[in-house]
Amino acid sequence: MAEKSQSGAADAAKGKGRGVDASSVAQPRVPRTERGRRTQRAILDAAAAEFGERGFHDSSIVSITIRAGVALGSFYTYFESKEALFKALVQDMSGRVRDQVAPVLRGHSGSAIAAEGVALEAFLRFAREHKEIYRIIDEAEFVAPEDWRAHYLNTAARILERLQAARAKGELGVEPSEVHAWAIMGMNVFLGLRFGVMDGQADLGEVAREANALLKDGLG
Amino acid sequence: MAEKSQSGAADAAKGKGRGVDASSVAQPRVPRTERGRRTQRAILDAAAAEFGERGFHDSSIVSITIRAGVALGSFYTYFESKEALFKALVQDMSGRVRDQVAPVLRGHSGSAIAAEGVALEAFLRFAREHKEIYRIIDEAEFVAPEDWRAHYLNTAARILERLQAARAKGELGVEPSEVHAWAIMGMNVFLGLRFGVMDGQADLGEVAREANALLKDGLG
Incomplete structure (x- = not known):
């Protein structure tokens, strides 16, 4: 994919291939x-x-x-260009997912794990109302791979930060790691695909409750 | 996407759009x-x-x-055609993921939840050795959407069957549902992306152990 940035400095800084540094790509x-x-x-x-x-x-x-x-x-x-617009859209959508979930988390007074459940429910509702987000983020793997990577790296980093804050408050039984963050993100993404995008009828509150019980207590 | 099957009957049976019936698509x-x-x-x-x-x-x-x-x-x-080959490849890869995991599960003598951990580790190793599988399955969303859907529906159905068998043997603390199956699949897919594909160095046994502890006992 040929991409040109509006700034020569950004061009120079920009790596080829699947770079992770979203700050170095052309911005609108x-x-x-x-x-x-x-x-x-x-x-x-x-x-x-x-x-x-x-x-x-x-x-x-x-x-x-x-x-x-x-x-x-x-x-x-x-x-x-169309490429620059697509990149800007992926960054915009990534930000909207974040902004959708952030106020719900701020307004939540329960445990940190329960907060992940309300965050999931907010995300599932957003996915159902904006089904196009899946197609666009998924196509970004091929059209804007560095923005695609940045979306997942940033999302996982935010989850890990929340888990670490919860651990510091004594609310988690385990030391959180990137494995937990990516596991939770994967869970959320696939539940959004199945129950938000593929299925317009599922009770998203119930989906979030079941997933959150799994996250809290496991299957054992 | 224009696709022709070699059999008129298959053509007649084949629905348009994101159908889930993999048996009705053109077969090599x-x-x-x-x-x-x-x-x-x-x-x-x-x-x-x-x-x-x-x-x-x-x-x-x-x-x-x-x-x-x-x-x-x-x-x-x-x-x-190239389209027919791509569809056949997605079905082949979906079957290889299944076949990679099945013997590991059959040979496992521990609990059903621990078996999910060895299944995950087998999948992570397969993903690292066959990094192309992610790009191909992900591109199938756009090139062969019905095979892409079938891959995830079939994979989730197999996970749910295993959980139901475990529940029948009294090994699960909860009644398993599609939510659990899709949550586990999402976890596995994203852990494969992060630690199998993006990262060639991570200790996959350790990743699988951490993820399995999450599945068994949760974060609480």
């Missing part, structure tokens, strides 16, 4: 006005719909700007 | 001789290497037959 221009922010948001939302329905290769910038109701020139004010 | 011709079986195996192995390195779209039948050391005509004896 940050709008300076409220109107600009709305335009950029409209383009990202239209891109989520277009890439989610058609996939990266069959999506077009023209079609995305039509969905967004913005002029083609406005598109190029914020994104330099 | 079954070789009648040992030599034919070797040729078909060589093509599948070459396809795993080619699709794993280049991805579906940049792979070619000619290049796969060269890797396999077989004539182009032999290719068309067994597979009707």
Whole structure:
């Protein structure tokens, strides 16, 4: 995939292949006005719909700007190419998953393990309402591999931080590790796929409760 | 995606979109001789290497037959197209994951939960030795979605069967459900990605032990 960043420095810093440093990839221009922010948001939302329905290769910038109701020139004010837009969208979605879960965790007064359950339920509801997120994150493995990797590395790092904070408060029976963080993330991703995306009817509160009981007490 | 099956009946039975019935998709011709079986195996192995390195779209039948050391005509004896080969490869890999784990489980004399740990370790070792499997199964979401779905539905169904057998023997503290099966599968898939594929150095026995302790006793 040919990608050009808007900054020569970023270009120079950017490694090839499956790099993990999301800070070194081309970033979309940050709008300076409220109107600009709305335009950029409209383009990202239209891109989520277009890439989610058609996939990266069959999506077009023209079609995305039509969905967004913005002029083609406005598109190029914020994104330099379809690739750059896709990368920005993966980062945006990764951030939205984080932002969906963060307030739920902050507002939770129970144990740290129970908090993982409410975080899971919030994620399952987000996945059901934004089914396109799976297709887009999954396609990022092929279209924007460094952003795909960064999404999972960042998500696992946040889970591990929460587990370490819980351990420090004496709430965990084991010393948390990256194995636990990736295990929990994998659980959550696959439960979202099965019960949020494939199945529109499952009781997501019940799914989260069962998964959380597994996380707390195991199967033994 | 345009796919044609070799059998009109299979074509008629085949649904469009993300169907789950793997029995209704076009199947490669079954070789009648040992030599034919070797040729078909060589093509599948070459396809795993080619699709794993280049991805579906940049792979070619000619290049796969060269890797396999077989004539182009032999290719068309067994597979009707690149799409049909990719579908056959996903089914083959799904079966190999199953076959990798099955004998380990049969030979295990400990508890059912401990058996899940040895199954995980066998899978992690397989993932590290066959890193291409992740790229191929992941790309199947876009190239052969019904086979991708079938792979996960079948894998989860096998896990659930094992849990139900364990429950019947009084070895589980909870009634097993699809939530447990998908949670365990998600855990295993992500641990394979992180420690089998991304990281060539991690102690896979230790990863499996930590994950199995989580499965048995939870974090509480």
